[in-house]
Amino acid sequence: MRVRRLAIGGFAGLIFSFTTQAFSAERGPRSQASVWSDKPAEPSFEATESSTVPAQALVGSGLTASTPIQVASGVQVVAQLFEDSPEVAVCTAVLAGSAHDQKPGVHRLLAEILRDGGYRSGAQDYLDVARARGAENEVQVYPDATVYCTRAPRAELELAVWLAAGRFSSAAINEATFKEKVGQLAMAAEQRDAAVFEGRAQVRLRRMAFLGEPALGAVDLPSPEYMDAITLEDLKRAHEQAYVARRAVVALVGGGTIERAQQAAHEYLERIRPGTEADAARFQLVTQQTLRFSMDEDRAAKTPAAWYGWVIPTEAVRSHAHAALALLMNESRLSKQISSGSRPAKRITLYDPNEPTRFPTLARIEVVGRYPHALGLIEKELSDQLRLLATTGPTPQELTQYAAQLAQEERACLATAQLRAATLARGLLHGFSSSQLLLPLGPEYLPAVPSADQIKAAALTLLIESRRNVVEVYPKGWQDPWQAPMPAFHIVEKGQTLSSIAVQYGTTIAVLTKMNNIKQVKPIYPGDKLKVPRGKAKAERPARTHQVRRGDTLSGIAIKYGVKVRDIAAANGMGARQTIRAGETLNIPWPSSNKAGDAREPAKSESERGEQPDAGRHHTVKSGETLSEIARGYGLSTVALARENGLSHKALVKVGQKLKLPASSGSISSNPQSPTRPSFSTYRVKSGDTLSGIAHKHHISVAELAAANHLTRKSTIRPGQTLKIPKPSP
Numbered sequence: 001m002r003v004r005r006l007a008i009g010g011f012a013g014l015i016f017s018f019t020t021q022a023f024s025a026e027r028g029p030r031s032q033a034s035v036w037s038d039k040p041a042e043p044s045f046e047a048t049e050s051s052t053v054p055a056q057a058l059v060g061s062g063l064t065a066s067t068p069i070q071v072a073s074g075v076q077v078v079a080q081l082f083e084d085s086p087e088v089a090v091c092t093a094v095l096a097g098s099a100h101d102q103k104p105g106v107h108r109l110l111a112e113i114l115r116d117g118g119y120r121s122g123a124q125d126y127l128d129v130a131r132a133r134g135a136e137n138e139v140q141v142y143p144d145a146t147v148y149c150t151r152a153p154r155a156e157l158e159l160a161v162w163l164a165a166g167r168f169s170s171a172a173i174n175e176a177t178f179k180e181k182v183g184q185l186a187m188a189a190e191q192r193d194a195a196v197f198e199g200r201a202q203v204r205l206r207r208m209a210f211l212g213e214p215a216l217g218a219v220d221l222p223s224p225e226y227m228d229a230i231t232l233e234d235l236k237r238a239h240e241q242a243y244v245a246r247r248a249v250v251a252l253v254g255g256g257t258i259e260r261a262q263q264a265a266h267e268y269l270e271r272i273r274p275g276t277e278a279d280a281a282r283f284q285l286v287t288q289q290t291l292r293f294s295m296d297e298d299r300a301a302k303t304p305a306a307w308y309g310w311v312i313p314t315e316a317v318r319s320h321a322h323a324a325l326a327l328l329m330n331e332s333r334l335s336k337q338i339s340s341g342s343r344p345a346k347r348i349t350l351y352d353p354n355e356p357t358r359f360p361t362l363a364r365i366e367v368v369g370r371y372p373h374a375l376g377l378i379e380k381e382l383s384d385q386l387r388l389l390a391t392t393g394p395t396p397q398e399l400t401q402y403a404a405q406l407a408q409e410e411r412a413c414l415a416t417a418q419l420r421a422a423t424l425a426r427g428l429l430h431g432f433s434s435s436q437l438l439l440p441l442g443p444e445y446l447p448a449v450p451s452a453d454q455i456k457a458a459a460l461t462l463l464i465e466s467r468r469n470v471v472e473v474y475p476k477g478w479q480d481p482w483q484a485p486m487p488a489f490h491i492v493e494k495g496q497t498l499s500s501i502a503v504q505y506g507t508t509i510a511v512l513t514k515m516n517n518i519k520q521v522k523p524i525y526p527g528d529k530l531k532v533p534r535g536k537a538k539a540e541r542p543a544r545t546h547q548v549r550r551g552d553t554l555s556g557i558a559i560k561y562g563v564k565v566r567d568i569a570a571a572n573g574m575g576a577r578q579t580i581r582a583g584e585t586l587n588i589p590w591p592s593s594n595k596a597g598d599a600r601e602p603a604k605s606e607s608e609r610g611e612q613p614d615a616g617r618h619h620t621v622k623s624g625e626t627l628s629e630i631a632r633g634y635g636l637s638t639v640a641l642a643r644e645n646g647l648s649h650k651a652l653v654k655v656g657q658k659l660k661l662p663a664s665s666g667s668i669s670s671n672p673q674s675p676t677r678p679s680f681s682t683y684r685v686k687s688g689d690t691l692s693g694i695a696h697k698h699h700i701s702v703a704e705l706a707a708a709n710h711l712t713r714k715s716t717i718r719p720g721q722t723l724k725i726p727k728p729s730p
Contacts (some may be wrong), residue, residue, distance in 0.1 A: 061440040066424065066434040067258055071266050073272040075245035078424055078434060079252040079261045087416035088254035090160040091149040092167060093425035095278050098243035099143040099215040099359065103230055104222035105185070106238050107430025109138045111146050112181045113173055113235070114243075117166040135159055138418075141220035144281070144359045145426055151418050158264045162248055166266040170236060170242045178232045184222040184706050193223070196298035197305050199473045202364075204294055205307045209469040212286030218358060244275020251424035254417035285313055285360060292469045299476040303377050308382065309469040310462060311459040313360045316707055320450045320458035322352050326402055327394050327455065328463075338367075344374035344381075355581065356427035356437060357718040377515045383465055390459035403449045410440035410447065436571055451521045489570045492528040505532045527696045548584040551662050555707075556635025561588050566701045576703035621657040628710070634661060680708065685721040698725050 053082045069077040081088070096107045107531050116127055116137045135152040148167055150160040192199035201221050210217035278438065288311065312321045328334050329350050338345040347368040353533060355361065369562050394402070414420045420438075427437040439445060450458075498509050498520065513520050515531040524530070546557055554576065558565045571587045580586070619630055630640040630653070642648060644662045653659070683694060695705045706712055708726045717723070 026084035034592060041398055044492065049210055061517045064435065065437045066438065067261075067638055068260050069258075069262050071265050072244075072270050074246040074274050075269055075272050076249045076428060077252070077265050078268065079256075079258060080420070080424070080438075081252065081254065081256040081258060081261060082479070083257070084253070085417065086154055087151060088154050088157045088160060088252065088256050089149055089151045089163050089421040090157075091147060091251050091253075091418065091421035091425040093145050093147045093249045093251075093422075093429040094167075094242055095144075095247040095429060096146045096238065097142045097144045098218045098220045098280070099241065099625075101215075101218060102238065102286070103234055104218055104226040105220075106223075106234055108148055109178075109181055109218040109227070110140045110143050110173075110183060110235055110239055111148070112185060112661050113177050113206050114167040114512070115139045115148065117163040118169050118172045119166045120393060130159060130163065133159060135163065137163065142357070142423075142426075143216060143218070144354075145429055147420050147422050147426055150421055157256040157260055158267075161250075161252070161261075161264040162268050165272070167274045168248075170239055173232070173239060175232060176388050178235065182230070185221060186227050187222050189224050189227065191691075192221060193511045193671065194243075196296055197301065197307075197473045199231050201296055201307055201473050204296070205309045205364065205469055205471045206362055208294060208471070209309050209311050210285075211292070212358075213283050213290075214284060216285075227422060242278075245272045246277045249425045249428045250593070251421040251426065253421040269593050283360060285311065288467045288469075290466055296471065296473045297476055298473045301473060302476040303369045303371060304472060304474045306375055306378070306470060306472045308365045308367070310363050310467055311360055311430045311469075312462060314505075315358055317458060317462065318361065319448075320454045321363060321462050323394075323402060323450045324389060324455045324458040324463060325350055325352050325365075325403070327398055328385060328389060328459075330398065330401075332398075333389070334382065337381045337385065340380050344370050344377040346370045354432060356423060359362045373508065373511060377510060378471075380514075386459050388467075390456050390464075393456040399449055399452065403447055403659055406447045406449070407440065407445060411445075414438070414441055440455050488529045488532050491566050491570060492524050492526055492530060494525070494526045494665070495505075496526075496692050498524060499534065503531065507533050527692070544588045544590075546586045548580050548582050548586060550582045551636050551640040553632075553635065553637045554578075554584070555632060555704075556637075557586065557588070559635060564701070565703060576701060577707070617661050618658045619661055621653045621655055621659065625653065627653050628653060628707075630659065636662065680724045680726055683723050683725050685717050685719055685723060687719045689717065689719075691715070691717060694723065694725075700726060 015263065033182045062249070063080075066078045066080040069079055071077055089316045096110065098104075098107060102105055116323075117130070119126060133152070133156050135156060136152055138149045140147050148164065150163045193203075194200075207214075207217040207218060216618070250265070310321070312318050329348070335348060337343065339348050345367050347366075349366040351364040351366065365382075367375075369375050369378065410443050414423060423437055424434060428434065440447070489507070492501070497514055502509050502512055509520055511533065512530065515533075544561075546561070548557075554568055558568055561568075565576050567589045568586060571589045619634070627642060627647070628638045631638045634641075640662055641659065642651060645659050685694075691705055691711070695702045698705075704726055705723070706715065708724045711717075
């Protein structure tokens with residue numbers, strides 16, 4: 001099992017992002033902080049040899065303390081600096097996430113333009129110099145915020161703050177840069193959607209999970225058609241509204257002194273526009289009542305894979321759900337059942353964004369199957385393990401192990417300057433305190449783990465199947481057998497088992513139990529109808545068909561070929577009482593009880609025997625006969641016989657009455673006065689009897705019993721009622 005998780009300052013979670021290409025020097029803007037001054041103070045731009053340093057763990061005392069820096073513009077600035085740290089990170093969080101977009105993609109496009117500082121390029125390209133001095137810029141757009149980070153050697157603290165200040169300038173938001181970035185993002189969106197499982201499927205999962213709240217379902221990188229709808233005015237309007245002091249936080253972490261940080265903040269951050277505070281975000285989440293499911297196809301995939309997602313609606317229950325999912329992925333639970341040895345999962349990964357945010361989040365599990373039918377087994381085991389967790393809860397030992405694991409993750413993900421600065425900036429933006437965000441760095445820190453009852457409640461209410469969102473991705477041309485739009489049916493015969501039926505249809509017992517929603521240990525009985533994979537029965541004999549003629553009925557065709565009506569109906573995916581029409585071609589199964597060499601051949605029609613049909617033949621009604629019985633004896637429908645004689649299909653016939661037989665009836669006896677019609681016995685209904693029970697007792701189908709008594713499958717029968725029992729079909 002491979003669990004991929006990332007914790008951010010006491011809030012375990014994983015950051016998912018699409019990589020952004022570094023901007024070339026020719027495209028970079030030149031220093032010009034137009035927001036606060038026509039000619040702002042600039043750092044010295046004397047190109048030096050690159051002094052980039054690798055990200056290193058921070059050391060020193062006071063790891064849980066930070067220092068606020070007061071700035072006249074009102075922007076919130078906090079610093080945690082150490083003399084012995086070789087690098088510094090300056091991260092800026094702005095209340096401008098994908099959920100704040102007036103048009104999809106606006107804030108992602110702004111982030112790309114402002115990523116490297118937001119200044120306009122000129123004769124001396126500041127971006128080349130900044131890179132030469134070891135500055136590296138990154139940006140991440142979340143639903144609730146955009147976070148920019150500049151990482152540089154500790155000697156370049158002032159440069160990093162100057163780049164942060166430049167993002168509040170609109171100097172780089174011009175027509176040329178706008179067109180360039182739109183093109184780049186459109187290409188990135190196309191590349192993402194081409195990667196079906198890693199890209200398009202995740203977009204679909206998020207939109208499906210947040211149905212009814214499109215702001216939360218929005219992704220930072222929308223499809224190209226949405227990007228085309230954005231205008232330069234949209235960008236300027238969004239920047240003017242969001243990139244202001246009261247909607248931003250700047251965090252400085254790493255090498256340097258507080259005095260240098262204060263001086264840089266006063267010099268470069270003083271003149272940011274104050275702006276207005278944002279209204280508190282309010283979302284009306286639609287409570288999910290049923291499982292939401294979607295499928296896609298991936299040409300590059302070799303085996304099926306799936307995304308499972310659950311919406312975690314509030315901050316109050318986020319830690320409970322996080323604990324439940326982490327325990328679910330425990331080596332002794334789900335991973336042991338599906339990913340060890342030759343089990344159905346090749347890979348299983350948890351993405352749990354338990355982040356410093358007040359917004360609802362989406363927890364996801366990624367599963368890659370090992371073989372074609374793996375997803376059905378994986379989904380069943382996932383449901384079983386969640387049900388077990390909701391019923392019995394975690395053991396004390398599991399809670400202890402989880403607490404230690406959580407503490408380790410939280411500390412590791414606050415270890416570098418950039419991770420810690422990003423956590424502080426985003427967390428402070430949403431009202432968390434510095435002490436709360438840095439608490440995991442305490443020497444004796446032990447995280448507050450939810451109780452067993454809270455974890456059970458989370459599994460029972462938040463992670464249940466009715467709140468699950470699923471996107472399954474299959475290889476090109478492959479389809480789950482139980483997803484077939486019209487499955488075939490098999491009527492269980494005496495002596496058959498699930499194993500023998502699976503062999504007959506070239507499938508597995510697991511597939512049959514999944515298709516029919518039954519347990520493997522459940523007994524099956526003769527007469528049971530089971531769904532089976534269409535087109536997978538082993539063909540031991542050549543296929544045969546019958547073209548329906550005027551007057552044909554299923555029962556007549558069944559008699560002609562020596563099979564049962566229900567077998568023909570099952571072979572053609574239809575009901576036993578379904579009407580057939582002239583010109584249709586029906587698949588005719590071979591009798592299951594006969595061997596290939598003993599199969600009964602269909603009776604040849606008169607034309608096939610070289611005889612001319614007699615259009616003038618009649619039948620004389622005998623005592624006890626009915627119109628339907630006479631029609632059945634000649635392989636005709638009651639309607640066809642009645643129409644030929646100008647009668648209603650419900651008409652009564654009298655003894656001695658002569659009925660004209662249609663000339664097209666291919667199963668007419670050579671003696672028109674002696675049709676081969678089935679004999680009947682009678683049965684008196686007893687208390688507790690049902691049509692299906694009586695049919696099963698007399699080895700006939702419910703359809704045959706109902707037809708013989710002018711009933712439907714759902715007709716009510718009463719004790720004392722006499723039913724005709726037709727002779728079983730041969």
